Amino acid sequence: MTLSTLLCLAIFLFPQIQADEVFFVNDVEYDSGFYGNYPIQRYKSTQVTSPRVNILQSSPECSNDLLTMITQRGWSVAEPSATILDHDGHLVWTVGGYNQVYNLMVQEYQGDQYLTFWAGDDTVGGHGAGYYYMLDTSYRQVAKVAAANGLSGDLHDFQITENGTALITVYDIITANLTALGKPENGDLWECRAQEIDLATGKLIFEWRALEHYSITDTYRDIGDDGVTGRAFDFFHMNSIDKDDKGNYLVSSRYMHSVTYISGATGQIIWVLGGKRNMFTDLSEGEATNFAYQHDARWTENDTVVSLFNNAIDDAHPDLAPYTRGMRIKLDQEKMTAELIGEYINPHQIKTVSQGSFQNLPNGNVFMGYGATAAFTEYSSNGTALCDAHYGPQFLYGTGNVQSYRAYKFEWHGFPLTNPDIAILPDDEGNWKVYTSWNGATEVFAWILQGASDPEVAEDDWEDLESITKIGFETSFQIYELYPRYMRIVAVNKENLVLGMSNPLDGVVEKVPLCFTRPNPRFISNGRRFGACLPLNSTTTNHAHWKS
Template identity: 40%
Template sequence: MAGDLVWTSDEFGHAANSKVQRYHQQDYLTFWAGEKLTESGQGVYYMLDSAYNVVRTVSAVGDGLYGDLHEFVITDDATALISVYNRTHMDLTPTERTLVKDGYIIDGIFQEVDIASGELVFQWRASDHLGYLMSYGGYVDNGPFDYFHINSIDKDSHGNYLISLRHLHMIAYVKGSTGDVLWTLGGIADDFQDISGGAATNFKWQHDVRWVSEQQGIISLFDNGVARHHYSDATHSEGRIIQLDFTKRTAELLRSFSSPQHIRSASQGSVQILPVTETNADAHVFVGWGSSAAYSEFTGAGELLCETHFAASSLFYFERVKSYRAIKAPATWTAEPESWDPSAQIQAERLYVSWNGATEVVWWTLQRRTVTPQRSKREVPEETDFVDVEVIAKDGFESFFDISALDHTYATYRIAALDEDMDVLRYSNVVVPAHTNSRTYIIAAILFASVSILVAFSVIKYHDVLHTALVNAALTGGSNRYRKLRGSSG
């Protein structure tokens, strides 16, 4: 059932960045939802438990500040790392850009927020620490100057932050106690010597920068290489694993991961290092292709294991279907919806069943019950218990039973959801066939036709009798008038 839908909802509006995260030793389904702007968003972050109840929300701290769609990371300190895009008035004349004096910028902000209390733990503004870089990057599209574009935040064991500044093609490492920038990588930065001929530092428009190993100085990132409306000679996008030597101040590309189709993603994208398991001898690498609707899994050595498209590859350029990040959730995530049961529906001679969000359903059991209808107002309908009819294995998000051979006379149906031990998890709604079975339907059709013929014959017969009576009455009346006329003249 690989690739099958598990849960979906339109309850929250525009949503992004969904994944499974741990908070106080419990798994939660987390995501951002709110108003989608051109290249950012304004909303809040949701945490759903395994019953799909919203148990917590996280918001940006500060007047006029809203949570942005790019990042929501739950830390081991029970805090949340969030991105904030803030429209800020600033004098731009010191920059080398031909921009309007006293114009506006989109300031790149990230916050660390205590999840339980909602209090601000730490805040960092790009303009306070990297304002001098406004002359070297950024993007203007009939609006404020977006020159930082923070799109990922990662916190390490030292309490420092690794952030991605997409529009500067740069990674920055920020001191958690002061906000000072300790080092930068990529863009115009020269803190590290690239010993891979440029392959470790020439990334552009990157996303999803993460620590792979703090001790070894290894990071991962998604190198878009291209961006909408910007020229680039990059032939494809790729995931990259880079090693930094803080003593020698060198940067080296360890591995890159690209699609055999040379997918180019003009925006979005992700790289996830999967843990070693019993079936995976090495740590696999899971790459989401962002604006191009695909994701891939590789071995640690770079061998492609699988690649899945959820839209036609010929339409990737138009970005009609896309996913900001693609995350492979751990197998430990199990869920059973609390607020809704399995859903059953009959179409033609098939009974379809699904249970949105349920992960533990292995079998479906079709059950039938008969109800004898009332023949009078005093008579109570007789109702039997539900009895099992058929058991099938769950096959994908939606399964179906063929009920064409069943007698639907006075019958109602429901579906029982069973776990791997054949224990009942929940029952679906009760459904009633829209018509009786074929034999009853044929008999009813014959009876209807017979009654219609009898009615028509009776109408014709009544018409003939009425016509004869009228004619006789007319003739009788005329004869009497004739006699009266003769009598008066004779």
């Protein structure tokens, strides 16, 4: 077969085999809402859905070997979900049914990889009341982790340490003297706690309470109508916890506009970066310490640099930045100096008033999720935007229609215990096809369509009809007239080892249209053969009706 023949064959086959709808590329109509408030991808082999992504910018310099993880929710999202996408925006895995979901990421515990996330009620005064979940590589729930002392786990953070412990945020309503803010002496206050718990036993190892170390007057938040019975005031709002090799804790406070470094031995404050109690000399003319309402503060570069997602746009003061930015701040803890060494600003100058994430990737790039704004961007280490995508239209940014508390990128290998999904349905032109997908299966390299005259035949009697390299989430096979009555799908990896197979489907043929020839000549596709008969088409006079 000549190269030109192969190219023509590839052009002929490609529209048939990629069943996913084509993702958008720098589509202005997408961001104006032409395709709806939340464009989604539907599939024929399964009932799950996924966001249709608008890719504004892409680059081979991005960490395309990693998978993107979001937890989409909002007014326009029918069911809050945890979702994994590949670098092209194709679905890899998704799950719902957990109420609200936050913080999907990959973490290691006792040498094994797990998907972790928080799920529960996120309407509790801007916090959460729920649990932390761990799924193994087969997507089995292996742990449901609770906060210590009978409290509800908050949505903001769940970080597993190398010692098999977890760092979590906890909120609890207490009675406090709020007269300094013009409220009752016995007013309602949200108390923020940082807890470290042992995952194996649930035992509390460490707890830090913000009110024992901060005054309520240190807050930047206006108390307004809060502070009375039934309207607890949140003066601190803890939204991330990190721990360094010294055993000390790094806590981010949204309403203090600060990051606090806490002794793991005594619980006392070692230093404060930013806010009213800032202890650092800013070497960047104020740019290293003027962050506000920030999220996701983490140690990096051997605990010498703090990275964070700066939500300063949420502040009404005119001297703060007019758009969201990621920051890397180098600290000299002996000289007590802070210097801004990295700044990451979306090319479209996105303004995110809440939520968001900043992740330092293994290859040196930076990945940012824009929280209340349905976007994520990967940057080079010097701040150049490399890859930029939206999973909701830009005209609704800030409305809460589509959002994800954080967005991360991780390496993940999933081996679901389910069978591949399969369906026989006509496409939009009436051509009958076999559609297949496998929610969560990351190692599928190719799909093989097999046929048999009887579903109970021996394994060796199933005939390979066609093989197609996996493209996207859902793949389709054209049905040809002389295919056997029963068909199934087999998933194989790059080594051609079987990963799983679908249940067989029974195609009951009512009337078989004439075939212009026997299935000959036979072409080779990815090492497998397929016939060249005319495809079944529901518009023909004599047509086949297929059912499962």
